[in-house]
Amino acid sequence: MKSLAGLRAIRESMHQPSNRLNNETTTRIMVGMGTCGIAAGARTVLLTVMEELATRNLQHVAVAQTGCMGMCEKEPLVEIEVDGQKTTYAYINADKARKIVLEHIVNGSPITEWVVTKS
Amino acid sequence: MFYRSHVLVCTGSNCNIKGCQGITEALRRELTRLSLEQEVRLVETGCLGLCEHGPALVVYPEGVMYVRLTAADVAEVAEEHLLKGRLVPRLLQPTATVDSGYSLNMSPFFSKQKRIVLKNCGLINPDSIEDYVHADGYIALATTLDTKTPTDVIDVIKKSGLRGRGGAGFPAGRKWEFTRWATGSPKYLICNADEGEPGTFKDRLILEGDPHLILEGMIIAAYAIGATKGIIYIRGEYDLSIRRMEHAIAEARKLGLLGQNILGSELEFDVEVCAGAGAYVCGEETALIESIEGNRGEPRFKPPYPAQQGLWGKPTCVNNVETLANIPAILQHGAEWYQQIGTANSPGTKVFTLTGNIINSGLIEVPMGITLREVIYEIGGGIPEGRSFKMAQTGGTSGGCLAEEHLDIPMDYDSLAGHGSSLGSGALLVMDDSHCIIDLTKCFLKFFVHESCGQCTPCREGTPALYSIIDKLSRGLATESDMRLLKRLSRTMQSSSLCALGQTAPVPVLSALVHFNEEVEAHFKGDCPTCKCHTARGGRQSAN
């Protein structure tokens, strides 16, 4: 079990990964940064989100990029996780991203009309 | 044997505590009672990830999950769902509503999927090895190194029935075995990420979304076949894939997951990225090898096969990205687990890319054997703008064109091959009724004319000749003898071209001729029903 032990040691020496919430961060924003997302404008969205969080000094929010979520057609996709509750937004641009930070994260009310829907 | 339903019963340790053993037995009894053994397959799986709701089971292909079951509940599920096809709402997994937050994983888009290869895609940060390790990454590798010999690994893969996901569907375990027992050193492992098949972008998104999964698969494969050197050949257009992969390799090296004495074992293996330069044909394994060697990417004559004489004349195993991405899960959960997903001859899942006239274009992973209809209508959300379905092409540009009557074909290697198409790379192009099959065929052929390597006569000269006949047809000028020539040329290209590019180039043409005969006849008479072609005697001008 030498290798497994080696892997455990590596794992323990690591930082908390960006996709887990911990004591400091209770909210997480994931932006789909696969090529599909980027092609649809995800880079601007990610930058806007970070800018907006910095402006508002929201330190409890972690931002991370992730790969393709699968629904390329609806890119850019942004997923917000607040206290374990996940919400995915579709077709996000910079303006929408700013509003989501304000409404969903600051005011605590998701913008349902932009949430990815069943159709 | 083909089962219409698969029932996955969770036998993870949590569910075991909660009594899933009783559930399994109850279900087995019910299936016998209802004489469903030939139709419904009972599969004991690992943790389904809903431990707090256990015991749980999932019915595929619908992907419906029943939770907190008792033995009595099982009888009801069997009676209602498995026999009569009706859901049992009171036992369903509770889902969040849109109002309280609605995430992608709860949409029907996800509920029909089974994610093995894509399990981390869209969930972890691909640039963070921490994310991957914390998502149980590299555990399969570590356990394999500790508990299995290379031969054991090959046996597991052989037993799992995993077939190559690049298109040809050759059993992965056998390919590994050939390389393992070939003489020559060093041995090479090549990950084929030269994804050029139009409509395919799964490898790109896997590389971008979960690069360490590929690395883990490659390290295990290298251990099994005895390769010391790995190369990931990524097409040059995939800039982001190349960067993410190079970053992942650097991180893995830093942690001793690549290089010498991997995880403290004897294993030595390192990987480098090689970027392509824009040639579809390099997806063919021997052309890819030529390209890595710095040559024109022209396929080699086989035999000898790469397993005998590949890169630099040494034994070489070439595996597709998705094939390698399946490896860690198979070793983690076992061959039996894997075999129970999908169909008997095509076990496991398949990643598809949905493109064309479909609402949810994108990347999905489903168990083999799911029908085209389910993929297009349930996962893909159907055809946009209220139009109706006309054609689906599976397997990329060299795949067959399927019509409405084929919507219930199970998507697996053999069923599709039986209908003149192929699973191929997992591309699924959907076309609505506003488009013309001849116009589309022309588009396919233009691609082949451009991408033929030009080495062998049937393909170099045959692809433009095919194009010119179809072009003639689209202009309403084709004659009977043109059509006979088209068939003769197609047969020759299929039988005599040096590689699969030339051998399969006529496939979409021939299948269109068969499955869309009426439309072909119309063009023959000078009319294009969808008015996409500039026919000489009709089409757009056919007012009279």
Added chain:
Amino acid sequence: MTQSMLIQRFIGEPGGLLKALHALQNSNTNNFLSPQDLELVSGAFGVPLAKVWGVATFYSLYSTIPRGRYIIRVCESAPCHVVGAHNILTALAKNLNICTGETTADGKFTLEVTSCLGICGVAPAIMINDTVHGNLTPESLASVLALYN
């Protein structure tokens, strides 16, 4: 950095020839492999110039004629085709006032068509140098091109 230093690290590396060609083309302001570049590779790798030429003309990412600073590649494979790629190509050609394969008079853009770029999920799609742009309409092109002004 001189051109020969640029490819130094690929010499001796088996199969480094393609990498050297990539590096030289990327460093060339006209986005192409000049005769000098090809001769340099031929000498450095000890490969006949004709073979270097044969390799450079085989792969579609290499160009042996000077191009603009930005290469616009329009996908014309089937998935983009059925969602209107030819409208994008027409609009681009009109917008830039050039035909396929040509470079704008100011040497800024070269318009090319290409086989599938693997971003069909957001078709119709184009690539401008290494950057991908998807879900395009003839109307949205102007704002994409504006990014390069």
Added chain:
Amino acid sequence: MLIDVTIDNVCVQVPTGSSLLQAAEKAGIKIPTLCYHPDQSLKAVCRVCVVEIEGQRLLQPACTYPVFQGMQVRTNSPSVREARQTIVELMLSSHPQDCLKCPRNLNCELQSLTQQLNITQSPFPTLPREYQSDSSTFSLIRNPNKCLNCRRCVEACLDVQEIGILYSTGRGKQTIVGTALGQDLNELPCVFCGQCLQACPVGAITEVDETERVWEAIADPRKHVLVQTAPAIRVALGEEFGMPAGAIVTGKLVAALRRLGFDRIYDTDFTADLTIIEEGNELLERLQHGGTLPMITSCSPGWIKFIEHTFPDLLPHLSTCKSPQQMFGALAKTYYAKKVAIDPQDIVVVSIMPCTAKKFEAERPDMRSSGFKDVDIVLTTRELARMLKQSGIQWNDLKEDTYDTPLGISTGAGAIFGATGGVMEAALRTVYEVVTGQELEDIDFKSVRGMDGIKEAQVELGGNVIRVGVAHGLKQARKLMEDIASGTSPYHFIEIMCCPGGCIGGGGQPIPTTNATRQRRIAATYQVDKEMPVRKSHQNEAVSTLYEEFLKRPLGFKSHELLHTHYTKR
């Protein structure tokens, strides 16, 4: 080990590792081929040789598919016939249909295939290509429009000669064998050896045809037209008239030339003997006075161009002797002109050469030491054959004739110049006797004969051991040059011939020239030597007379003026 293969119901036994083509031949079937060449690697790109193998889904090329025990093959099934025909029809669809005007008409592999496969119409629309034909050189014309992409020329140039002027370029329909940057051959280090031409199955590469100029010269009453024939012509020309490779046709050759109307029929073998005297003395001079060694022969113009391009630093190693062709031209317009009292301006020197590079050599600016262009027109063996056919002379009916004197008098030593190792052997016969003053007992230096890539021998000359090396084909030449450059060459004297097998395998020889035909022409060359009454150059009386009357002494002033030259870096 023998394995059983059944081909079209005929069971044959072939050794393991045999090709299916060989097995079929044993079964009495000739499978059609195109990219296959007996001396080259297997390419399997033309797909003409596809056959049906039981248990195989696809047709497989017979040239490359390995035989296995119990293999069942069908070479004439409906699908095979259809595929082969379609493939050849496809080739025809992009091939110019001007066979009647093609230099390869009636000696074209595509034409034979079309006939063999009973193709009488081309169902595919003809889409001719529009490449520029390259006629930039004095030697070769390259017409890519006729190229079938078989790549035999690529291998001849890159692997046999290791020059690599030609390579596959482009992709898809645009794939074509081409040159770097699409340049013309005269802009490239092409040596005009014509080995590509020899490999080409069709007329995509041909020699520059000069027959018309010869007809004009002969017809011009003011012109005195001399013809010289190279040693390699007499063992090859017969093939053009249906004779087997290696037929010796010296007498018919002379007779035919006389019938064509040349005023004098002379022999390059005469100046070959002269070359031995000059070159032998040059070698002795270098050995005795610490000149640059090893000394290398300079008879082969392709080789000369190669060293000028590739190893310019080694040019001092080259003998300064002109080639026999050029020595002949220089003497014809000086010594001979004076002797017969004809204004050299009115003398036309025509050479019949096995070589395409000789056309280029005659045009070199330094080849005018007589005050005129020393050699006016160079024809290849094939061009001469065309003239003969055009003239209606019946080859079979020709009575043997003999060369004119004095420039037609030669020895066996001159004759073997045509084969690799021949110049070396001729030189050794002379140098030995000149230095030692003793007669050679065995004048056959067998160790420098034959088709081995590099051959060597040692001779004791008055107490000193002289080491000699022989190479043919530029790939081998390059090896010897690299040794010289690195200072590890053990030799004093080296013979290099540009073409495999020497001049008998030259680019101007009858097509096909394969290693098998080369062997037979070589054998014939030594037969010619054996049958000559005199077999040593220094015993050629006409050469002695030449020195007495004109040159005075080897390496003398006149010799230097007329028979020696210099080389320049390219």
